Amino acid sequence: MTEIKQITVVGSGVMGSQIAMVSALAGFDVYLQDINEESLKVAEDSLHGHINKRISKGKISLLEAEKAFARLKFVTSLEKAVAETDFVIEAIVEKLDVKRQLFAEIDRLAPSHAIIATNSSTIVSSKLADATNRPEKICNLHFFNPVLVMELVEVVKGPQTSDETADTAVELVKQINKTPILLKKEISGFVANRILGALIDEAIYLLENDIATVEEIDLACTKALNHPIGPFALLDLTGIDVNYYIRQVLYEETGDENQKPQKVITEKYLNGEYGRKTGKGFYSYNS
Numbered sequence: 001m002t003e004i005k006q007i008t009v010v011g012s013g014v015m016g017s018q019i020a021m022v023s024a025l026a027g028f029d030v031y032l033q034d035i036n037e038e039s040l041k042v043a044e045d046s047l048h049g050h051i052n053k054r055i056s057k058g059k060i061s062l063l064e065a066e067k068a069f070a071r072l073k074f075v076t077s078l079e080k081a082v083a084e085t086d087f088v089i090e091a092i093v094e095k096l097d098v099k100r101q102l103f104a105e106i107d108r109l110a111p112s113h114a115i116i117a118t119n120s121s122t123i124v125s126s127k128l129a130d131a132t133n134r135p136e137k138i139c140n141l142h143f144f145n146p147v148l149v150m151e152l153v154e155v156v157k158g159p160q161t162s163d164e165t166a167d168t169a170v171e172l173v174k175q176i177n178k179t180p181i182l183l184k185k186e187i188s189g190f191v192a193n194r195i196l197g198a199l200i201d202e203a204i205y206l207l208e209n210d211i212a213t214v215e216e217i218d219l220a221c222t223k224a225l226n227h228p229i230g231p232f233a234l235l236d237l238t239g240i241d242v243n244y245y246i247r248q249v250l251y252e253e254t255g256d257e258n259q260k261p262q263k264v265i266t267e268k269y270l271n272g273e274y275g276r277k278t279g280k281g282f283y284s285y286n287s
Protein backbone atom coordinates (compact mmCIF):
# COMPACT_ATOMS: atom_id res chain seq x y z
CA MET A 1 0.00 0.00 0.00
CA THR A 2 1.21 3.52 -0.81
CA GLU A 3 2.42 5.36 2.29
CA ILE A 4 0.79 8.78 2.53
CA LYS A 5 2.79 11.70 3.91
CA GLN A 6 1.58 14.64 1.90
CA ILE A 7 -2.02 15.37 0.88
CA THR A 8 -3.20 17.95 -1.66
CA VAL A 9 -6.76 19.27 -1.61
CA VAL A 10 -7.80 21.13 -4.76
CA GLY A 11 -10.66 23.61 -4.32
CA SER A 12 -10.89 25.60 -1.08
CA GLY A 13 -14.69 25.99 -0.85
CA VAL A 14 -17.11 24.64 1.74
CA MET A 15 -15.83 21.07 1.42
CA GLY A 16 -12.19 21.41 0.38
CA SER A 17 -11.23 23.80 3.18
CA GLN A 18 -12.47 21.45 5.91
CA ILE A 19 -11.08 18.32 4.21
CA ALA A 20 -7.67 20.05 4.28
CA MET A 21 -8.13 20.97 7.95
CA VAL A 22 -9.05 17.45 9.14
CA SER A 23 -6.04 16.14 7.22
CA ALA A 24 -3.69 18.69 8.85
CA LEU A 25 -5.18 18.02 12.30
CA ALA A 26 -4.40 14.32 11.76
CA GLY A 27 -0.71 15.15 11.23
CA PHE A 28 -0.39 15.20 7.42
CA ASP A 29 1.46 17.87 5.45
CA VAL A 30 -1.30 19.49 3.40
CA TYR A 31 -1.48 21.82 0.43
CA LEU A 32 -4.86 23.50 -0.12
CA GLN A 33 -4.95 24.86 -3.67
CA ASP A 34 -7.50 27.10 -5.38
CA ILE A 35 -7.40 29.19 -8.56
CA ASN A 36 -9.20 31.96 -6.69
CA GLU A 37 -7.05 33.82 -4.15
CA GLU A 38 -10.12 35.29 -2.46
CA SER A 39 -11.55 31.81 -1.89
CA LEU A 40 -8.29 30.76 -0.16
CA LYS A 41 -8.49 33.83 2.10
CA VAL A 42 -12.13 33.06 2.99
CA ALA A 43 -11.15 29.43 3.68
CA GLU A 44 -8.28 30.44 5.97
CA ASP A 45 -10.46 32.88 7.95
CA SER A 46 -13.32 30.41 8.24
CA LEU A 47 -11.01 27.59 9.41
CA HIS A 48 -9.48 29.85 12.08
CA GLY A 49 -13.04 30.67 13.24
CA HIS A 50 -14.02 26.96 13.49
CA ILE A 51 -10.79 25.96 15.21
CA ASN A 52 -10.93 28.84 17.71
CA LYS A 53 -14.41 27.63 18.74
CA ARG A 54 -13.01 24.13 19.27
CA ILE A 55 -10.17 25.52 21.38
CA SER A 56 -12.58 27.53 23.55
CA LYS A 57 -14.74 24.41 24.03
CA GLY A 58 -11.62 22.50 25.13
CA LYS A 59 -11.92 20.05 22.22
CA ILE A 60 -8.37 20.71 21.03
CA SER A 61 -5.40 22.55 22.52
CA LEU A 62 -3.94 25.78 21.18
CA LEU A 63 -0.67 23.94 20.51
CA GLU A 64 -2.42 21.23 18.44
CA ALA A 65 -4.20 23.91 16.42
CA GLU A 66 -0.98 25.86 15.83
CA LYS A 67 0.82 22.71 14.69
CA ALA A 68 -2.04 21.84 12.31
CA PHE A 69 -2.03 25.33 10.75
CA ALA A 70 1.77 25.13 10.39
CA ARG A 71 1.28 21.91 8.34
CA LEU A 72 -1.39 23.50 6.12
CA LYS A 73 -0.28 25.63 3.15
CA PHE A 74 -2.69 27.78 1.12
CA VAL A 75 -1.51 28.13 -2.49
CA THR A 76 -2.75 29.13 -5.94
CA SER A 77 -0.04 27.20 -7.83
CA LEU A 78 -1.23 23.71 -8.76
CA GLU A 79 2.32 22.81 -9.77
CA LYS A 80 3.60 23.57 -6.27
CA ALA A 81 0.62 21.89 -4.60
CA VAL A 82 1.07 18.52 -6.29
CA ALA A 83 4.85 18.39 -6.98
CA GLU A 84 5.53 16.01 -4.06
CA THR A 85 2.04 14.84 -3.21
CA ASP A 86 1.02 11.28 -2.38
CA PHE A 87 -2.75 11.76 -2.44
CA VAL A 88 -4.88 14.43 -4.17
CA ILE A 89 -8.49 15.12 -3.15
CA GLU A 90 -10.35 17.21 -5.73
CA ALA A 91 -13.19 19.37 -4.38
CA ILE A 92 -13.80 21.95 -7.12
CA VAL A 93 -16.97 23.09 -8.87
CA GLU A 94 -19.37 20.27 -9.88
CA LYS A 95 -18.77 20.42 -13.65
CA LEU A 96 -17.55 17.36 -15.53
CA ASP A 97 -15.54 19.17 -18.21
CA VAL A 98 -13.75 21.38 -15.64
CA LYS A 99 -12.96 18.37 -13.47
CA ARG A 100 -11.67 16.36 -16.46
CA GLN A 101 -9.36 19.20 -17.45
CA LEU A 102 -8.07 19.43 -13.87
CA PHE A 103 -7.52 15.67 -13.60
CA ALA A 104 -5.44 15.74 -16.82
CA GLU A 105 -3.39 18.64 -15.43
CA ILE A 106 -2.81 16.94 -12.05
CA ASP A 107 -1.84 13.74 -13.88
CA ARG A 108 0.80 15.72 -15.78
CA LEU A 109 2.20 17.45 -12.69
CA ALA A 110 1.93 14.94 -9.81
CA PRO A 111 4.34 12.07 -9.06
CA SER A 112 3.34 8.84 -10.82
CA HIS A 113 2.57 7.01 -7.54
CA ALA A 114 0.00 9.63 -6.39
CA ILE A 115 -3.66 8.70 -6.07
CA ILE A 116 -6.22 11.23 -7.35
CA ALA A 117 -9.68 11.11 -5.72
CA THR A 118 -12.77 13.21 -6.33
CA ASN A 119 -15.13 14.42 -3.61
CA SER A 120 -17.91 14.85 -6.19
CA SER A 121 -21.44 14.03 -5.00
CA THR A 122 -22.65 12.97 -8.43
CA ILE A 123 -19.74 12.29 -10.79
CA VAL A 124 -18.39 8.74 -10.60
CA SER A 125 -14.63 8.29 -10.98
CA SER A 126 -14.84 6.32 -14.25
CA LYS A 127 -15.97 9.59 -15.92
CA LEU A 128 -12.67 11.21 -14.87
CA ALA A 129 -10.19 8.32 -14.97
CA ASP A 130 -9.71 8.31 -18.75
CA ALA A 131 -8.60 11.95 -18.66
CA THR A 132 -5.43 10.63 -16.96
CA ASN A 133 -2.72 8.07 -17.63
CA ARG A 134 -3.26 6.44 -14.23
CA PRO A 135 -6.90 5.22 -14.29
CA GLU A 136 -6.19 2.56 -11.66
CA LYS A 137 -5.23 5.32 -9.20
CA ILE A 138 -8.53 7.24 -9.56
CA CYS A 139 -11.47 6.81 -7.15
CA ASN A 140 -14.25 8.70 -5.33
CA LEU A 141 -13.74 9.87 -1.76
CA HIS A 142 -17.08 11.35 -0.72
CA PHE A 143 -17.15 13.48 2.45
CA PHE A 144 -20.25 14.91 4.14
CA ASN A 145 -20.93 18.54 5.03
CA PRO A 146 -19.70 19.89 7.48
CA VAL A 147 -16.54 17.81 7.14
CA LEU A 148 -15.13 18.84 10.53
CA VAL A 149 -18.21 17.24 12.17
CA MET A 150 -19.52 14.44 9.94
CA GLU A 151 -17.74 11.14 10.50
CA LEU A 152 -18.53 9.04 7.46
CA VAL A 153 -16.56 9.04 4.21
CA GLU A 154 -17.63 6.88 1.25
CA VAL A 155 -14.76 5.37 -0.76
CA VAL A 156 -16.11 4.32 -4.14
CA LYS A 157 -14.27 1.92 -6.42
CA GLY A 158 -14.76 2.56 -10.13
CA PRO A 159 -14.37 -0.32 -12.61
CA GLN A 160 -10.85 0.98 -13.27
CA THR A 161 -9.81 1.52 -9.63
CA SER A 162 -7.20 -0.98 -8.35
CA ASP A 163 -7.61 -2.82 -5.04
CA GLU A 164 -4.42 -1.14 -3.85
CA THR A 165 -5.87 2.33 -4.51
CA ALA A 166 -9.14 1.47 -2.71
CA ASP A 167 -7.26 -0.04 0.26
CA THR A 168 -4.98 3.01 0.49
CA ALA A 169 -8.00 5.37 0.39
CA VAL A 170 -9.81 3.38 3.11
CA GLU A 171 -6.68 3.46 5.27
CA LEU A 172 -6.27 7.21 4.72
CA VAL A 173 -9.86 7.86 5.82
CA LYS A 174 -9.12 6.02 9.08
CA GLN A 175 -5.89 7.98 9.52
CA ILE A 176 -7.76 11.29 9.32
CA ASN A 177 -10.07 10.00 12.09
CA LYS A 178 -13.13 9.39 9.91
CA THR A 179 -15.12 6.21 9.38
CA PRO A 180 -14.83 4.73 5.87
CA ILE A 181 -17.26 2.55 3.97
CA LEU A 182 -16.06 0.97 0.73
CA LEU A 183 -18.50 0.77 -2.19
CA LYS A 184 -17.25 -2.04 -4.40
CA LYS A 185 -19.08 -0.69 -7.47
CA GLU A 186 -20.03 2.74 -8.75
CA ILE A 187 -23.63 3.82 -8.31
CA SER A 188 -25.02 7.35 -8.62
CA GLY A 189 -25.76 8.97 -5.24
CA PHE A 190 -23.57 6.38 -3.45
CA VAL A 191 -25.07 4.88 -0.24
CA ALA A 192 -26.05 7.57 2.28
CA ASN A 193 -27.71 9.95 -0.20
CA ARG A 194 -29.56 7.08 -1.92
CA ILE A 195 -31.04 5.99 1.41
CA LEU A 196 -31.96 9.59 2.24
CA GLY A 197 -33.53 9.99 -1.21
CA ALA A 198 -35.64 6.84 -0.73
CA LEU A 199 -36.83 8.11 2.67
CA ILE A 200 -37.81 11.49 1.24
CA ASP A 201 -39.60 9.88 -1.74
CA GLU A 202 -41.64 7.68 0.60
CA ALA A 203 -42.50 10.63 2.86
CA ILE A 204 -43.78 12.57 -0.17
CA TYR A 205 -45.76 9.52 -1.39
CA LEU A 206 -47.51 9.25 2.00
CA LEU A 207 -48.28 12.98 2.00
CA GLU A 208 -49.55 13.12 -1.59
CA ASN A 209 -51.80 10.12 -0.99
CA ASP A 210 -53.39 11.77 2.07
CA ILE A 211 -52.17 9.02 4.40
CA ALA A 212 -50.75 11.47 6.97
CA THR A 213 -49.80 15.13 7.36
CA VAL A 214 -46.35 16.72 7.10
CA GLU A 215 -46.18 17.00 10.90
CA GLU A 216 -47.30 13.39 11.45
CA ILE A 217 -44.81 11.93 8.95
CA ASP A 218 -41.98 13.94 10.55
CA LEU A 219 -43.13 12.74 13.99
CA ALA A 220 -43.02 9.11 12.81
CA CYS A 221 -39.37 9.61 11.81
CA THR A 222 -38.31 11.50 14.95
CA LYS A 223 -40.36 9.62 17.57
CA ALA A 224 -40.48 6.09 16.14
CA LEU A 225 -37.28 5.86 14.12
CA ASN A 226 -35.30 8.23 16.34
CA HIS A 227 -34.11 10.37 13.43
CA PRO A 228 -32.84 13.77 14.65
CA ILE A 229 -35.05 15.56 12.11
CA GLY A 230 -38.04 14.55 9.96
CA PRO A 231 -37.84 14.43 6.13
CA PHE A 232 -40.00 17.55 5.59
CA ALA A 233 -38.12 19.60 8.17
CA LEU A 234 -34.93 18.43 6.45
CA LEU A 235 -36.22 19.47 3.00
CA ASP A 236 -36.96 22.93 4.45
CA LEU A 237 -33.42 23.05 5.83
CA THR A 238 -31.57 21.95 2.69
CA GLY A 239 -33.90 23.84 0.32
CA ILE A 240 -36.91 22.62 -1.67
CA ASP A 241 -35.41 24.43 -4.69
CA VAL A 242 -32.26 22.28 -4.41
CA ASN A 243 -34.38 19.11 -4.32
CA TYR A 244 -36.37 20.36 -7.35
CA TYR A 245 -33.20 21.07 -9.39
CA ILE A 246 -31.60 17.71 -8.53
CA ARG A 247 -34.73 15.76 -9.59
CA GLN A 248 -35.11 17.87 -12.73
CA VAL A 249 -31.50 17.06 -13.77
CA LEU A 250 -32.01 13.35 -12.98
CA TYR A 251 -35.22 13.34 -15.04
CA GLU A 252 -33.53 15.10 -17.98
CA GLU A 253 -30.57 12.68 -17.82
CA THR A 254 -32.60 9.47 -17.52
CA GLY A 255 -35.96 10.30 -19.08
CA ASP A 256 -37.47 8.34 -16.17
CA GLU A 257 -40.86 9.84 -15.17
CA ASN A 258 -40.33 8.56 -11.59
CA GLN A 259 -37.36 10.90 -11.23
CA LYS A 260 -39.42 14.02 -12.07
CA PRO A 261 -39.91 16.52 -9.20
CA GLN A 262 -43.11 15.40 -7.41
CA LYS A 263 -46.32 17.51 -7.52
CA VAL A 264 -45.93 18.95 -4.02
CA ILE A 265 -42.25 19.83 -4.61
CA THR A 266 -43.07 21.50 -7.97
CA GLU A 267 -45.92 23.52 -6.40
CA LYS A 268 -43.73 24.76 -3.56
CA TYR A 269 -40.89 25.54 -5.99
CA LEU A 270 -43.17 27.56 -8.30
CA ASN A 271 -44.62 29.44 -5.28
CA GLY A 272 -41.10 30.39 -4.14
CA GLU A 273 -41.61 28.38 -0.92
CA TYR A 274 -38.08 27.01 -0.68
CA GLY A 275 -38.03 26.34 3.07
CA ARG A 276 -36.08 28.14 5.79
CA LYS A 277 -34.28 30.44 3.33
CA THR A 278 -37.60 32.01 2.18
CA GLY A 279 -39.40 31.79 5.55
CA LYS A 280 -41.88 29.19 4.25
CA GLY A 281 -41.69 25.65 2.96
CA PHE A 282 -43.51 22.71 4.50
CA TYR A 283 -43.39 24.74 7.73
CA SER A 284 -43.43 28.52 8.35
CA TYR A 285 -40.49 30.27 9.95
CA ASN A 286 -40.33 33.64 11.66
CA SER A 287 -37.35 35.60 10.39
Ligand SMILES: NC(=O)c1ccc[n+]([C@@H]2O[C@H](COP(=O)([O-])OP(=O)(O)OC[C@H]3O[C@@H](n4cnc5c(N)ncnc54)[C@H](O)[C@@H]3O)[C@@H](O)[C@H]2O)c1
Nearest residue numbers: 011012013014015034035036039091092093119120121145
Ligand atom coordinates in the same frame (compact mmCIF):
# COMPACT_ATOMS: atom_id res chain seq x y z
N1 LIG B 1 -21.45 21.25 -0.49
C1 LIG B 1 -21.75 20.02 -0.10
O1 LIG B 1 -22.60 19.82 0.80
C2 LIG B 1 -21.04 18.84 -0.71
C3 LIG B 1 -21.08 17.59 -0.05
C4 LIG B 1 -20.35 16.51 -0.58
C5 LIG B 1 -19.64 16.67 -1.77
N2 LIG B 1 -19.63 17.89 -2.41
C6 LIG B 1 -18.83 18.02 -3.64
O2 LIG B 1 -17.64 18.73 -3.33
C7 LIG B 1 -17.21 19.52 -4.45
C8 LIG B 1 -17.03 20.95 -4.02
O3 LIG B 1 -18.23 21.44 -3.47
P1 LIG B 1 -18.28 22.75 -2.55
O4 LIG B 1 -19.66 22.83 -2.04
O5 LIG B 1 -17.11 22.74 -1.61
O6 LIG B 1 -18.03 23.88 -3.67
P2 LIG B 1 -17.67 25.43 -3.48
O7 LIG B 1 -18.36 26.14 -4.59
O8 LIG B 1 -17.89 25.86 -2.06
O9 LIG B 1 -16.08 25.48 -3.74
C9 LIG B 1 -15.49 25.17 -4.97
C10 LIG B 1 -14.12 25.82 -5.02
O10 LIG B 1 -13.41 25.30 -6.16
C11 LIG B 1 -12.64 26.37 -6.71
N3 LIG B 1 -12.31 26.01 -8.09
C12 LIG B 1 -13.10 26.01 -9.18
N4 LIG B 1 -12.42 25.57 -10.25
C13 LIG B 1 -11.14 25.28 -9.83
C14 LIG B 1 -9.98 24.77 -10.44
N5 LIG B 1 -9.95 24.46 -11.75
N6 LIG B 1 -8.86 24.59 -9.71
C15 LIG B 1 -8.87 24.90 -8.37
N7 LIG B 1 -9.94 25.39 -7.73
C16 LIG B 1 -11.07 25.56 -8.45
C17 LIG B 1 -13.53 27.60 -6.56
O11 LIG B 1 -12.75 28.78 -6.61
C18 LIG B 1 -14.15 27.34 -5.19
O12 LIG B 1 -13.35 27.94 -4.15
C19 LIG B 1 -18.26 19.29 -5.54
O13 LIG B 1 -17.79 18.30 -6.43
C20 LIG B 1 -19.49 18.78 -4.77
O14 LIG B 1 -20.29 17.88 -5.53
C21 LIG B 1 -20.30 18.98 -1.90
